[in-house]
Amino acid sequence: MLDRIGDYEQMRIEVELPDTDIEGHAIEEATVSGWYVDEENAVEKGEDFIGIQVNVDESIRSVPSPATGRLLEKVAKKGDVVRAGDVIAIFDAEEELEDI
Numbered sequence: 001m002l003d004r005i006g007d008y009e010q011m012r013i014e015v016e017l018p019d020t021d022i023e024g025h026a027i028e029e030a031t032v033s034g035w036y037v038d039e040e041n042a043v044e045k046g047e048d049f050i051g052i053q054v055n056v057d058e059s060i061r062s063v064p065s066p067a068t069g070r071l072l073e074k075v076a077k078k079g080d081v082v083r084a085g086d087v088i089a090i091f092d093a094e095e096e097l098e099d100i
Helices: none
Strands: 002-005 008-016 029-035 048-054 060-064 069-074 081-083 087-096
Antiparallel strands (some): 048 060
């Protein structure tokens, strides 16, 4: 779904649990340990927005936001077990429109 707001286009995106962390370690399954951003709050691309406990080694890792925008919905709740590829959040992502 796209909505034009000023010079930006809002794009609703589903954020999935990645299959690797930022260090390249594989993630198959994890437990949501907590959220760093509340629903309706702004988030910058690359900002950590959720913490996960990786079930293989029980380490806590942060997941960075894939886009700048706003967190609309926390699909995965604290304590939920999620697998790589599962939708964990819904964002309104901003993309600057190019001049035509």
